[in-house]
Amino acid sequence: MNSLLTLENVKKTINGKEIIKGISFSVQEGEIFGFLGPNGAGKTTTIRMIVGLMSITDGDIIICGKSVKKDFSEAIQHVGAIVENPEMYKFLTGYQNLLQYARMHKGITREKIDEIIELVGLTDRIHDKVSTYSLGMRQRLGLAQCLLHDPKLLILDEPTNGLDPAGIREIRDHLRMLTREKGMSVIVSSHLLSEMEMMCDRIGIIQKGELIDVQEVNAFVEKGERLTYVFETGEIDAALLWLQEEYKAHITDTGFTIQCQRDHIPELVKRLIECNVAVFSIKPVSKTLEDRFLEITTG
Numbered sequence: 001m002n003s004l005l006t007l008e009n010v011k012k013t014i015n016g017k018e019i020i021k022g023i024s025f026s027v028q029e030g031e032i033f034g035f036l037g038p039n040g041a042g043k044t045t046t047i048r049m050i051v052g053l054m055s056i057t058d059g060d061i062i063i064c065g066k067s068v069k070k071d072f073s074e075a076i077q078h079v080g081a082i083v084e085n086p087e088m089y090k091f092l093t094g095y096q097n098l099l100q101y102a103r104m105h106k107g108i109t110r111e112k113i114d115e116i117i118e119l120v121g122l123t124d125r126i127h128d129k130v131s132t133y134s135l136g137m138r139q140r141l142g143l144a145q146c147l148l149h150d151p152k153l154l155i156l157d158e159p160t161n162g163l164d165p166a167g168i169r170e171i172r173d174h175l176r177m178l179t180r181e182k183g184m185s186v187i188v189s190s191h192l193l194s195e196m197e198m199m200c201d202r203i204g205i206i207q208k209g210e211l212i213d214v215q216e217v218n219a220f221v222e223k224g225e226r227l228t229y230v231f232e233t234g235e236i237d238a239a240l241l242w243l244q245e246e247y248k249a250h251i252t253d254t255g256f257t258i259q260c261q262r263d264h265i266p267e268l269v270k271r272l273i274e275c276n277v278a279v280f281s282i283k284p285v286s287k288t289l290e291d292r293f294l295e296i297t298t299g
């Protein structure tokens with residue numbers, strides 16, 4: 001796997017205070033990497049260093065093999081970023097905004113602009129004034145703008161900020177599509193935990209300027225723990241005794257709940273069937289990323 005972005009022991013000191021205390025991680029090709037942390041943890045500071053809005057005190061950042069410190073213009077040409085709210089001229093149409101941006105960069109053709117508009121799903125409204133756009137549409141226009149020069153790495157600081165659930169879903173679907181169809185890598189920062197859980201492949205947790213955990217989302221959520229399973233069943237009379245004694249089952253109106261490891265489920269179902277208990281559904285109640293996040297950040 002190719003790393004598109006690598007942070008090597010990156011530090012930032014402002015007014016004698018070390019805000020970022022040596023952060024290292026890589027983002028792979030085609031990956032959506034989530035940068036998660038409480039307010040003031042150092043997400044924006046780190047992202048500002050990646051895109052060159054802030055100098056790096058120590059360490060280095062490598063984008064597509066180029067050092068941000070030594071070859072900034074070569075490194076940054078592979079990056080599309082929305083760091084602060086994307087600046088748009090509200091009195092112009094979406095299309096005029098994109099043309100305006102395209103004029104500042106070499107080699108962006110009208111065909112390219114049309115392709116990107118289609119990609120972010122703005123074809124129907126692109127000739128309307130931006131002042132008439134919803135927040136979600138403005139975000140998509142911002143996304144279109146930073147995609148015009150075909151970046152390999154997309155950096156989005158809190159991309160779902162202020163969006164409603166439908167808008168969040170739209171952005172999520174677009175990011176997935178970009179990684180799948182264009183092999184792009186994405187780094188997103190957020191404090192919206194459940195959102196990150198659905199959007200990202202891997203998540204790095206930052207707290208007080210340190211990266212304290214990097215995990216694949218699935219591993220992060222499960223981590224081999226016993227989960228609670230909710231069983232919806234028919235009458236359980238014949239199985240009642242052993243369910244309570246061996247499994248410490250909690251009997252409910254519609255069946256029972258138990259805590260166990262996933263591997264124990266097939267055997268349990270087999271025994272229920274042997275006792276003529278009808279099993280209608282089994283739902284795992286997993287620990288959410290939020291539970292894990294709070295566990296980790298509160299020590």
Ligand SMILES: Nc1ncnc2c1ncn2[C@@H]1O[C@H](COP(=O)(O)OP(=O)(O)OP(=O)(O)O)[C@@H](O)[C@H]1O
Nearest residue numbers: 014015019037038039040041042043044045046191
């Ligand atoms: N220019 C600056 N001068 C002094 N302190 C700063 C400066 N920029 C950031 N900081 C401090 O660095 C820490 C990290 O801030 P940063 O904005 O990176 O956090 P964040 O994780 O993005 O938080 P949020 O989720 O609130 O945006 C904070 O304590 C902040 O006060």
